[in-house]
Amino acid sequence: MRLTLLAAALLATTVPAAAQTIHQYGALAIGPAGDRVASIESGEGHGVVTLRGVADGRVQRTIDPCATCSYSGLAFAPNGDLVFLARDSKAGNVRLMYADARATRTIATVAGIAQTPRVSPDGKRVALLVTLGAAKEAGATQAGVRMIGEIGEKNDEQRLAVFDLAREAQAVTPLSPAGRYIYEYDWTPDGRGFVATTALGNGDNNWWVATLDAIDAGTGAVRSIARPATQLNQPRVSPDGRTVAYIGGLMSDFGSIGGDVFTVPLAGGTPRNITEGAKSTVTTIDWTTGGLRAVMLAGDQLQFGTLTPGRAVAPAFSKPASSAAGDGRAVFSADGRVAAAVVQDYEHAPAIYAGPLAGVRQITHDNDALAAPGTARSVTWKNEGFDNQGWLLAPRNAPAGKSPMITMVHGGPSAANMPGFLVPTSMNAALLNAGYYVFLPNPRGSYGQGEAFTAANRRDFGGGDLRDILSGVDAVTRVAPVDGNRLGLGGCSYGGFMAMWANTQTNRFKAIVAGAGLSNWVSYYGTNGIDQWMLPFFGKSMYDDMKAYEDVSAIYQANKAKTPTFIYVGERDIEVPPTQSIEWWHALKDNKVPVSLVIYPDAGHCVSGAEQSKDVRARSIAWFDRYVKAAR
Secondary structure (H helix, E strand, C coil): CCCCHHHHHHCCCCEEHHHCCCCEEEEEEECCCCCEEEEEEECCCCCEEEEEECCCCCEEEEECCCCCEEEEEEEECCCCCEEEEEEECCCCEEEEEEECCCCEEEEEEECEEEEEEEECCCCCEEEEEEEECCCCCCCCCCCCCCCCCCCCCCCCCCEEEEEECCCCCCCCCCCCCCCEEEEEEEECCCCCEEEEEEEECCHHHHHHHCEEEEEECCCCCEEEEECCCCEEEEEEECCCCCEEEEEEECCCCCCCCCEEEEEEECCCCCCEECCCCCCCEEEEEEEECCEEEEEEEECCEEEEEEECCCCCCEEEEEECCEEEECCECCEECCCCCEEEEEEECCCCCCEEEEEEHHHCEECCCCCCCEECCEEEEEEEEEECCEEEEEEEEEECCCCCCCEEEEEEECCCCCCCCCCCCCCCCCHHHHHHHCCCEEEEEECCCCCCCCHHHHHHHCCCCCCHHHHHHHHHHHHHHHHCCEEEEEEEEEEECHHHHHHHHHCCCCCCCCEEEEECCCCCHHHHHHHCCCHHHHHHHHCCCCCCCHHHHHCCCHHHHHHHCCCCEEEEEECCCCCCCHHHHHHHHHHHHHCCCCEEEEEECCCCCCCCCHHHHHHHHHHHHHHHHHHHHCCC
16 A cells, blocks of 8 residues: 655655555656646556646546556647546447546447557547457467467457547447558658558568558548668657658667667658767657657766767756656657656655756655665676676665675666666566666667667677676675675576576586576577577578578577576467577487476466566575575
């Protein structure tokens, strides 16, 4: 339950996170005038749509029309009214809702799943991405369907639909053509069409080859704008309707956004990189009437700023933190003067920050009394000409003398370890509570140092990035009381690959935990559900360049592996099938290496269910305790 201000004062300044419910803010949206924000707020149980003033953070209104629903997709109309989605677990459908100052009503009911509602510039229509009769949740990280029957002949299709806001729709008829998956979209200012990232065929697999297209709002006809050489995200149209901006770069997962900003004429043409050479990674853009706004990761700093073509981005807000809002990292008022985001770091729980761009400040304080189980510091080091950065977490009550440390490698590889509050249900918090230091490196291949740094591990998986990590471990042991003889390694997805691969490259770690890892890139290419993601990194398919895939496969060097390893994976993981873990388990057993493998039933990528992830944490801590803590 939430503490009152008086109770919080009586309990002193902080309360352990485990002793108080963390107040959550989801799907943050900002009103067009920049005067209020909406979010889905929850403490214990059911979340409700909450409207707050930007000036003081006070709650102005709550909206909760459905006791059996979970809410998502908040978006403001130009007049300040709100649209959102209500997913009804009892009825098994999703309702598109509209809330004005007087009442909340249903605009459409979707028999399937839906996301990303956006109101037209004239305020008369609302667009929505719909998947009718969905067989699974959207996204490759979600648990896949059972692989039975004729494979690959039927895929979920996410399509664009448009509804009249004046009346409830009697049916849901997609506007965009069948066979084409729509990932993201934006209205054109005249309301006559959309720009979108789209691909033909399987939506989970083909985002890496998606194109930038225009869709007619009347007929649904699709016209190509550009076929970028990089992955692309967040297409945004300029206020004059002439130009499209998007984030382009080497990205390894949909939703893990990072790169440079490109512009291209809406009529079509060759994209132009307007942030080329920047030493930061753009993670969100918005094209307001006041110009382009951007969110960036620059080393350890989260930054909001104004983006002017041909000039360095001018950050107005900078903080060692992470943020989330809408489908990006921040949201901006229609004129770009006001920004808002849910901000957190390792020691401070989520809070809404909002205000004029140069004066963004914390406006909610529901979580101020919470205390994290550890402290954090940014660590930088150089290796082979690259500037690297990472985070070192220390137990709040670390024992005297030197302590053991676990290095956790992030997924991706195009991603970054960014500060997130150490909630009790996280692996990092569990490790701290067990007495371990935790090192979270951002080696080459990560976001935060510019696009050249992100692309530096292309065709070099487990090469330079592993050397950067090992160099980072050296840097940490020079500045912190870490026992260099008691080190462990862990990670999931690409981090799981690195954990498996490192076992064949170094004996420095006493124990390894590998979640959803890749042990054999050759067999992985032929059995996973997202083979297209490897093409930008390897340059060619496995069938055209098999040696490149063999060279970074731990399975081909299994006789070098000596480190005890705990492996876990989800039974229905389509990003990294469980066969990859089975291959590595079998190889280690044959080589007499202590190994344990757990396959979690019905779980998807990296095993995210509450009870199953609790079991993963318990087994991982026990494994590290057995082989790392006890080492001398």
